[in-house]
Amino acid sequence: MTRVAIFDYGAGNIFSLKNSLEREGATADVIRDFAARPGGDGNSGSDAAADAARHYDGLLLPGVGNFGPAMKAVTRDPDSKFSDYVGHGMPVLGICLGMEMFFARSQEGSEPGLGVMSGDVASLPDTMKVPHMGWNSLQIRRRGRLLEGVEDGAWVYFVHSYMARLPATPPPGGAAGDVVTAESSYNDIVIPAAVEYRNYLGTQFHPEKSGPVGRQMIRNFLGVCRR
Amino acid sequence: MVKGTRFVEIRDAGDPVALAKRYSDEGADELVFLDITASDERRKTIRELVRGVASVIDIPFTVGGGVSTMEDARNILLSGADKVGINTGAINNPPIITEMMGLFGRQCVVVAIDAKRNYGEPADGGGGPPVMLEDDSGRRFWFEVHTYGGKKGTGVDAIRWARRAQGLGAGEILLTSMDRDGTKDGYDHELTRRVVDAVSIPVIASGGCGHPGDMADVFGATGVDAALAASIFHYQEYGVSGVKRILRDRGVPVRL
Numbered sequence: 001m002t003r004v005a006i007f008d009y010g011a012g013n014i015f016s017l018k019n020s021l022e023r024e025g026a027t028a029d030v031i032r033d034f035a036a037r038p039g040g041d042g043n044s045g046s047d048a049a050a051d052a053a054r055h056y057d058g059l060l061l062p063g064v065g066n067f068g069p070a071m072k073a074v075t076r077d078p079d080s081k082f083s084d085y086v087g088h089g090m091p092v093l094g095i096c097l098g099m100e101m102f103f104a105r106s107q108e109g110s111e112p113g114l115g116v117m118s119g120d121v122a123s124l125p126d127t128m129k130v131p132h133m134g135w136n137s138l139q140i141r142r143r144g145r146l147l148e149g150v151e152d153g154a155w156v157y158f159v160h161s162y163m164a165r166l167p168a169t170p171p172p173g174g175a176a177g178d179v180v181t182a183e184s185s186y187n188d189i190v191i192p193a194a195v196e197y198r199n200y201l202g203t204q205f206h207p208e209k210s211g212p213v214g215r216q217m218i219r220n221f222l223g224v225c226r227r
Numbered sequence: 228m229v230k231g232t233r234f235v236e237i238r239d240a241g242d243p244v245a246l247a248k249r250y251s252d253e254g255a256d257e258l259v260f261l262d263i264t265a266s267d268e269r270r271k272t273i274r275e276l277v278r279g280v281a282s283v284i285d286i287p288f289t290v291g292g293g294v295s296t297m298e299d300a301r302n303i304l305l306s307g308a309d310k311v312g313i314n315t316g317a318i319n320n321p322p323i324i325t326e327m328m329g330l331f332g333r334q335c336v337v338v339a340i341d342a343k344r345n346y347g348e349p350a351d352g353g354g355g356p357p358v359m360l361e362d363d364s365g366r367r368f369w370f371e372v373h374t375y376g377g378k379k380g381t382g383v384d385a386i387r388w389a390r391r392a393q394g395l396g397a398g399e400i401l402l403t404s405m406d407r408d409g410t411k412d413g414y415d416h417e418l419t420r421r422v423v424d425a426v427s428i429p430v431i432a433s434g435g436c437g438h439p440g441d442m443a444d445v446f447g448a449t450g451v452d453a454a455l456a457a458s459i460f461h462y463q464e465y466g467v468s469g470v471k472r473i474l475r476d477r478g479v480p481v482r483l
Contacts, residue, residue, distance in 0.1 A: 015307035019282050064332075129429055131334045131398060134452065135256055135482050155482035157256075157287060159309075159334045209287050209309070211251070211482075 002026040002222050003038065004058045009070040014062050017095070020208035021060070024215070026222050029056075032073070034080035049084035058225035059086060063096025063206055067121070067162075068109025070097055082114060089199045091224045093146075096160055099195060099202030108162055116200050117179050119166040128186060131161040136184045136193075136205070144181040144196040146203070146220050154213045156193070156205040158184070163191040163204065244279040250460065251284035253467035256482060258288040259401065259431075259455060261312065261339070269293065274306045281307025289337050289401075295319065300327050304335060312401060314339040315374035318381055318388075321395055328396030338397040342385035342418055343405040345371040352382025354391055360417065370418055377405050386421050393426045400426060401455070404434035411437025414445035414454065423450050431455050439470040443477035 004021055006014055008030045021028040029038055035048035037055050061074075074082055086092055094102055103113045106121035113121070124130050140152045166180060182194040184205070195202040201221060207214035247258055260280070277290055290303045291312020300311045311331075317324050317338055327336045346368045349357045357369035370385035389400050402422050404415035412435050419432045429452040432445045436456035445454050459465055465473075471481045 013304050013307060013309075015278075015305075016281055016285070016309070019307070020285060023282075066332075129427055129452070131332075133334060133399065133429055137482075159287075161334075208285060211254075211286055214285060 002057050002225050003055065004028050004060055004222070004225060005031045005036070005056045006060045006062060007074065008032050008062070009065045009073040013064060017060065017062050017208045020215070020218050021222070024219050024222055026225075028060075033077045034082060034085040035077065044079055046079060049080040049082075050087065052080065053085045053088065053090055056090065058091040058093065058221065061092065061094040061098030061101060063098055063159075065097055066108060067097060067100060067106040067113075068111040071101060071109070071111040071113060074101070074114070086199065091199050091201065091221065093221045094200065094202040095206060095208070096204060099204055100162055100164065102195065102197075102200055102202055103164055106162060117195060117197050117202075119164055121162050122165050124161055124163055124191075125189060128189065131159060132186065133159045136186065138182040138184055138193055140182045142178075142181050144194070144201075145224050146194060146196060146201045146217050147181055148220050148223075149216050150213055156184075156203075156207070156210040156213055158193075158205045159209075160204060164195070166192060243276055244283060247280045247288070248283040250467055251286050254471060254483065255286065255460075255467045257286055257453070258284070259312065260288065260290045261292050270299070270302055274302060277303060277306035277308050291337065291339055291401075295323075297323065297326055297330065300331065304331055310335050310337045310399070312337045312339045314341065317392065318372060318374050318383065321391070324392055324395040324397055328398070333396055333398035336397050337399045337401050338389075338392040339401040339403065340385055340389060340392075340422075341373045341377050341403045341405050342370040343373055343377070343380075344368045345380070350382035352384075354383060354387045357384035358386045358421065360421070362417075370421070373405060377408075385418070386425050389422045389430075390425045393428050397428060399428055400430045402430055402432055404432075407435025408433075409458075410435050411458070413437065413441040414449075416445060416448045419445060419451050420449040423452075429453065439465055439473040440477070442470070443474055443479055446474075446479050447477075 004026050006028055018028045035052050037052045100121040101114050102117045103119045103121050104115045105113050107123050135155045135157055137153045137155050179195040179197040180192045181196050183190050184193040193204050207217040287309040289310040289312050290308040294313045295316035303311050359369055372381045372383040372385050372388050404418050407415045414432045414435050423430050431453040432451045433455040442454040471483050474481050
């Protein structure tokens with residue numbers, strides 16, 4: 001049994017997401033801090049997050065909410081830290097806002113991001129209809145783990161007002177500049193659609209709303225969780 | 228490539244959960260549920276329906292019909308819908324659009340507009356005088372917003388209302404031509420183009436689709452972002468994928 005924790009920032013509906021994981025045979029627990037364990041509250045104290053993390057195979061950062069409040073929710077408890085939770089290489093899937101949180105900062109709020117990937121998050125240009133809502137096709141740059149079995153040109157569903165901006169020159173000494181696994185084009189604007197770096201997987205689109213292609217990615221993520 | 232999103236409206240047609248599953252499996256891009264029930268136990272019924280649908284499909288869906296309070300909107304969204312459609316409730320209380328945007332985000336707020344050509348004297352139901360237009364035979368008319376399922380004229384101009392709804396926080400406009408609804412004569416291009424040009428948020432055209440070619444026509448003629456159809460799917464004249472193949476052959480980018 002694969003057990004995944006879905007972090008609830010308290011901002012909205014995560015029913016579809018929980019459901020999409022359970023449909024693929026996983027158990028999904030909604031957590032509001034990194035000390036939470038299956039079936040009840042966790043310990044307190046400085047080991048709480050690492051201790052709680054042992055009960056889960058993966059973490060999901062969902063795509064509903066606002067950057068500032070969501071980052072505050074994730075960093076609220078000084079005794080149960082995100083970094084301790086994922087410190088042993090727990091697979092993390094960030095969807096939309098969840099993916100944006102991987103970067104250093106966002107124009108959506110002054111709160112710093114998780115900073116696990118180089119780059120920042122900017123508003124979509126005002127030449128576009130914002131929020132951008134609809135189906136777009138993926139241009140796959142490198143297959144990675146999340147996109148296994150997904151065809152180049154596959155359609156996925158986006159709802160967003162912000163986009164990741166990767167540094168033009170990758171920082172020295174790492175694969176961090178090469179995190180983009182797929183892009184999507186809105187007329188002449190190209191946006192990073194999927195990213196992967198170490199145990200962090202992210203999608204700007206919503207796999208849980210992307211039909212059979214999205215189901216494939218959910219299965220791929222659960223596969224990564226089981227490894 | 229935003230175009231090619233297609234909607235299926237489900238209005239009192241059999242078991243909605245089974246129908247939703249079928250449309251989703253056949254390749255519909257999005258579902259819209261309107262006027263789902265008017266019973267006394269509305270809220271509970273809606274909650275059960277939305278949960279039922281959310282657990283069998285994995286495409287976005289909108290639920291509307293009788294939404295007039297924040298509690299109605301929350302009930303729909305927390306049960307698993309992606310967006311709430313609001314029509315009469317927004318005309319009667321425009322600030323609710325802003326409240327909904329503030330709490331749920333603009334992307335969740337779909338303002339539904341039922342518009343009908345009015346050849347009478349321009350009224351001013353708020354928001355200034357209407358945009359006066361001429362039909363093919365030179366008769367002057369304007370597009371009037373109707374509420375309560377089309378029963379009540381409001382005196383409000385549909386083009387102005389769409390722009391105002393965007394300013395208040397709408398994320399999307401679901402635009403129904405009452406003149407075309409149920410006729411199978413094709414979408415109202417004049418209405419659709421006027422509203423598309425007036426706003427910078429996505430617009431969904433609705434009313435009048437009798438053939439897949441009507442969808443291709445409204446995309447080509449108006450720049451609208453999505454087209455909604457109901458009866459051509461309900462009665463299985465064309466499956467969703469059949470419609471999408473026809474659109475693809477007409478050069479409309481679609482997910483197949």
